[in-house]
Amino acid sequence: MLKSKIKSFLLAASATVMAGALISLPEESFEASIRGLNIWWEIVFPSLLPFFILSELLIGFGVVKFIGILLEPLMRPLFRVPGVGGFVWAMGMASGNPAGAKYTARLRQEKQITKIEAERLVSFTSSANPLFIFGAVSVGFFHNQHLGIMLALSHYLGNICVGLIMRFHGKSEAVSVNEKTVPVSIRAALAEMHRTRLKEKRPLGKQLGDAVTSSIHTLLMIGGFIILFSVINKMLYHLYVTEILAAGIKYILSAIQFPESLSVPFISGIFEMTMGSQMTSQIPSVTLLEQAVMISFLLAFSGLSIQAQVASILAETDIRFLPFFISRVMQGFFSAGFTLLLWKPVYEKIDWMERNSNSYPVFAPWDSGWNINIYEYFVSYGPIITIASLMLYIFIYASRIYTNRN
Structure with a gap:
């Protein structure tokens, strides 16, 4: 009872302070x-919407079931999740x-995975957007494609390590019947895909409309969290709360021989990784x-902003x-550790080859400028795509209200 009262007081006090x-x-x-809104309607909304709509349709058409049966021999031994987890991992x-959280939740609602399998799956299918890593961080903040x-x-690599560890999550609980290994059969996969499609009673137009409205509804929620945490x-x-928290982080950074000047960006990144990454790039003394x-740590942790989205x-x-x-x-910790371990053999080697060799680098496809072009495309045309999609959402929603009334 006392714990509940303290929680109520802290929540009320926090909300009052923020309002003030x-x-x-x-x-x-x-x-x-405005900063949070720009991130949402320039990058997040237009880049995620096609994936969200496509995933809804793939689930409805039974394609995910088909992929799940084929990937079962890979996903089950490695991560102790069904083969459909491979689809979630790839899309995430x-x-x-x-x-990753949205697709995992959808599969759980469809009862294609158990609760424990869902908790394992969502743990390692959460990753930063490649467009954000290559476009916003490496090019936008550091002007460094490598x-x-x-x-x-x-x-x-950090994602994979988390998946391998989380396979032991829920080990003490009863083994699901879904954990039985079945032989791979394309015929069986096609048959299961067909059965799944037949179970879907909605016509194609209704499925498409539901996919659009569900996806935009989720993205509106995401936009709200991005703006909220940007303001917070x-x-x-x-x-000066950030500065107070950073004062404690300085001792930890000093203990591991890291510059204390990274403490404020670290605290900012814990709340919202974009701002933390940008602030980190602007410190000249490191x-x-x-x-x-x-x-690497901030991208993997994702920030409380994204974690609040996942929790929702x-x-x-x-x-x-x-x-x-x-x-x-x-x-x-895994991602930060891999950055330390692979810095010389990967980054410095690529950088050296670029500056001192006329040979074609192994990673040259990543350096062709495609990521810059895509990022600039979203910055330029993202708002137009967002507005057009929202207008379509309003039209579909209004049409359904009109149809139901008549």
């Missing part, structure tokens, strides 16, 4: 809101956060390796949030 900060610092809160890596290769490699992060900075290690999605199911949070901390 918004009133006393209107200009700063407005700028933070391609589209970024919080796609750094994106290093950050992405460390990030995805800014208010905490002006209220080496690029130290900046890369810090950003998982709340619609029986999937617990705590295993996901623990996995973010684990991946943060």
